[in-house]
Amino acid sequence: MKRLIPLLLLLAAGCASRGGWTAAERAVIGQKDSVMYVCTMPGDSAILRAQSVDLGPRELRSPELQTLLAKMLCTVTDPSQDGVGIAAPQVGLNRRIVCVLRYDKPGEPFEAFLNIQIDSLIGEKTSGPEGCLSLPGLRGIVPRHRAVQISYLTPEGEPVTERVEGYTAIIFQHECDHLDGILYTDRADSVWHQ
Numbered sequence: 001m002k003r004l005i006p007l008l009l010l011l012a013a014g015c016a017s018r019g020g021w022t023a024a025e026r027a028v029i030g031q032k033d034s035v036m037y038v039c040t041m042p043g044d045s046a047i048l049r050a051q052s053v054d055l056g057p058r059e060l061r062s063p064e065l066q067t068l069l070a071k072m073l074c075t076v077t078d079p080s081q082d083g084v085g086i087a088a089p090q091v092g093l094n095r096r097i098v099c100v101l102r103y104d105k106p107g108e109p110f111e112a113f114l115n116i117q118i119d120s121l122i123g124e125k126t127s128g129p130e131g132c133l134s135l136p137g138l139r140g141i142v143p144r145h146r147a148v149q150i151s152y153l154t155p156e157g158e159p160v161t162e163r164v165e166g167y168t169a170i171i172f173q174h175e176c177d178h179l180d181g182i183l184y185t186d187r188a189d190s191v192w193h194q
C-alpha cells in the first residue's frame with residue numbers, strides 16, 4: 001500500500017497534463033520573438049516527420065492558442081520567409097494547425113485552420129512547382145489534385161466543411177501533408193537546388 005502513494009501521485013500528474021499544452025509546447029509558444037524559429041530538414045526531422053494531433057477543448061479555448069496563431073501568421077508573412085502557408089510542425093508543434101493564404105477569397109486573407117483534415121481529394125492530378133520553408137533552397141515539381149474537401153475549426157471554434165479549388169487547394173494539400181510528417185519532396189516528380 002505504501003508503494004501506491006507515489007504511483008497515485010504520478011497518475012494524478014499525468015491526468016493534470018492531459019488535455020492541455022505541454023511545458024515544451026508552452027515554451028515554443030511563449031518565445032519572445034513574434035517571428036518564430038522555423039524547423040528545417042534534416043536537423044529538425046524528428047518534429048517534421050512526426051504525426052500531429054488535434055487540439056483538445058482546453059487548448060482550443062486557451063489564450064496560448066491565439067498567441068500561437070498570431071505568431072505563425074507573423075512568421076509566414078515575414079520577408080525572411082514570405083510563404084503562402086505554414087503548418088504547426090514547422091514552428092515546432094505537432095498539432096493539427098495550418099495557416100493558408102486564401103487566394104480563392106476576396107482580399108486574399110491569411111487564415112488559420114484548426115484540427116484540419118482533408119476529407120477527399122477531388123479531380124485529376126496536375127503537376128506544378130512547390131517550395132517549403134522547411135526545405136530552404138529547394139524547389140520541386142509535385143503532382144496534386146485540383147480540388148479538396150476539408151473539415152476544420154475556425155479560430156473561433158466554429159466547425160466548417162468546404163470544398164477548395166485551384167492553387168489554394170494545392171496549398172492545403174502541402175500544409176496538411178506536414179501534419180502527417182510528409183514533405184513535398186516525398187511526392188515530387190523532380191527536385192532541384194535553386
Ligand code: NI
Pocket residue numbers: 131132133134174175178
Ligand atoms: Ni512546407
